[in-house]
Amino acid sequence: MGVKTSSSSEMASTLPLLVAENLSVTYQGSRGAVTAISDLSLEIQEGEFVSVIGPSGCGKSTLIKIFSGLLQPSKGQVRLKGTPIDKPRGDVGIVFQQATLLPWKSVLENVLVPARALNQDISVAEKKASELLRLIGLEKFSQHYPSELSGGMQQRVGIARGLIHDPDLLLMDEPFSALDTMTRDHMSIELQRIWMAARKSALFITHSIPEAVFLSDRIVVMSARPGSIVTEITIDLPRPRTLETLGDPQFILYCSELRTLFEKLVSFD
Ligand SMILES: Nc1ncnc2c1ncn2[C@@H]1O[C@H](COP(=O)(O)OP(=O)(O)OP(=O)(O)O)[C@@H](O)[C@H]1O
Numbered sequence: 001m002g003v004k005t006s007s008s009s010e011m012a013s014t015l016p017l018l019v020a021e022n023l024s025v026t027y028q029g030s031r032g033a034v035t036a037i038s039d040l041s042l043e044i045q046e047g048e049f050v051s052v053i054g055p056s057g058c059g060k061s062t063l064i065k066i067f068s069g070l071l072q073p074s075k076g077q078v079r080l081k082g083t084p085i086d087k088p089r090g091d092v093g094i095v096f097q098q099a100t101l102l103p104w105k106s107v108l109e110n111v112l113v114p115a116r117a118l119n120q121d122i123s124v125a126e127k128k129a130s131e132l133l134r135l136i137g138l139e140k141f142s143q144h145y146p147s148e149l150s151g152g153m154q155q156r157v158g159i160a161r162g163l164i165h166d167p168d169l170l171l172m173d174e175p176f177s178a179l180d181t182m183t184r185d186h187m188s189i190e191l192q193r194i195w196m197a198a199r200k201s202a203l204f205i206t207h208s209i210p211e212a213v214f215l216s217d218r219i220v221v222m223s224a225r226p227g228s229i230v231t232e233i234t235i236d237l238p239r240p241r242t243l244e245t246l247g248d249p250q251f252i253l254y255c256s257e258l259r260t261l262f263e264k265l266v267s268f269d
């Protein structure tokens with residue numbers, strides 16, 4: 001049997017988009033030092049949808065802060081497309097827990113905020129914003145103000161804003177946690193559709209196991225603080241996933257496996 005060799009271009013295309021190695025973060029809090037993350041390593045492949053679940057306080061938002069360049073780890077390093085993430089950068093988009101839209105700006109202007117901050121060509125960005133508004137089903141709302149939208153609609157605007165500058169990696173920190181259960185299910189389907197159309201890598205933080213299973217190619221499970229990765233599960237369910245997927249025996253099995261695992265991890269201190 002011959003040895004299979006890869007050309008350099010093949011190897012380049014299989015390099016992970018993001019590589020985090022041995023990350024540790026210690027905060028100097030008012031009551032002393034707190035180690036939030038300890039020796040955490042993670043890779044995200046191009047186009048991959050990865051969710052992170054873990055007990056409250058295990059360092060998930062801390063991880064998002066590092067990957068967005070807002071926080072430097074105390075130890076370890078993180079690279080995106082081979083270069084260190086040492087400051088906020090244009091190839092990363094972020095969607096927060098609350099939509100955090102600017103109330104005095106229209107929907108369109110809110111979506112354009114990152115493009116303006118990055119000094120992008122606004123006529124190009126406006127075209128892209130119209131496409132994104134169509135993608136999230138809000139093209140008729142471009143001149144409305146955030147207060148005229150429902151919570152789910154605002155959150156969709158937040159997702160469009162996270163994608164406007166065409167980032168390679170979209171970071172989402174519990175983006176649906178403020179929404180009711182039925183809106184959340186709907187938003188999961190919406191997000192899957194947007195992600196499948198946009199073809200970005202995504203890192204999604206959630207407390208909802210079914211949401212993580214529904215959306216992900218892979219789920220990373222973190223231990224209680226100091227957080228590190230305990231295990232990861234590949235979700236092998238065909239896409240697009242639909243409301244029927246929620247009743248699929250394999251979907252239910254993934255959820256129950258994760259729930260059992262999670263029960264063992266939760267410890268309150
Ligand atoms: N700026 C800070 N200064 C001191 N300690 C902090 C700071 N930010 C976070 N921490 C601590 O670090 C730990 C991890 O916080 P983090 O917000 O990353 O957790 P999380 O996993 O996102 O939690 P949750 O699921 O509740 O959102 C917590 O114990 C928290 O108290």
Ligand SMILES: [Mg+2]
Nearest residue numbers: 060061062173
């Ligand atoms: Mg958090």
